[in-house]
Amino acid sequence: MREHPNVIAVQDALDAAGAHTADDAPSLVVILDEGAHTAAAAAEALCIEVGQIANSLIFDADGEPLLVLTSGAHRVDTAKVAAALGITKLRRATPEFVRTHTGQAIGGVAPLGHPKPVRTLVDTALAGFRDVWAAGGVPQAVFPITYAELVRVTDGTPTDVA
Incomplete structure (x- = not known):
């Protein structure tokens, strides 16, 4: 699985x-024994x-992709996010929309490694943890990273999304 093109990307x-992680170690993709399709x-x-x-959730925001990196402990309040961003219609994206914009399938969408940048919001609830873990391009792959690094590497906007 380590040689999967999405994991490599x-x-x-x-x-x-x-x-890097909170210990200043490089963020490295880890392959789990089984796929982790849920937080x-x-x-x-x-x-x-x-x-x-x-959680890396892709939404269809008036026809454009919006990546919301949200804590696994809660759900995205789509009405709140849409109002804050001035989006008329914000809905969960179809699997085809997700793959088109990320090159990855639902269940393994990473916050980065996409064919081109995707507008990204990063849940402020994740800031309370020393390290957070995100998907690594396939359901079996994950990686650790600090909240600040996650915001930086995704060029994300810290946002209260719940």
């Missing part, structure tokens, strides 16, 4: 950005709190 993006499953596999999981 994510690791290359992390390396190029010089992304709860990922947290269990990593023995961490579900809130430390940075």
Whole structure:
């Protein structure tokens, strides 16, 4: 799985950005024994709190992709986000829309490593954790990173999304 093109793209993006963890170690993609299609499953596999999981959710925002990196401990308030951004129609994207804009499939969408940049919001609830974990391009892949680094490497906007 480490040789999957999506995993390589994510690791290359992390390396190029010089992304690191709270211990100042490089952010490295880790391959889990099984796919983690939910925040709860990922947290269990990593023995961490579900809130430390940075879910990568792609929304269709008036026809444009919007990536919301939200804590696994709660749901995105789409009405709140749409109002804050002046978006008329914000809805969960179809699997085809997600793949078109990220090159990745739902369940493994990473915050980076996409064919081109995607507008990104980063949940401020993730700031309360020393390290957070995000998907690495496929459901079996994840990587650790600090909140500040996640904001930096995604060029994301810290936002209260719940």
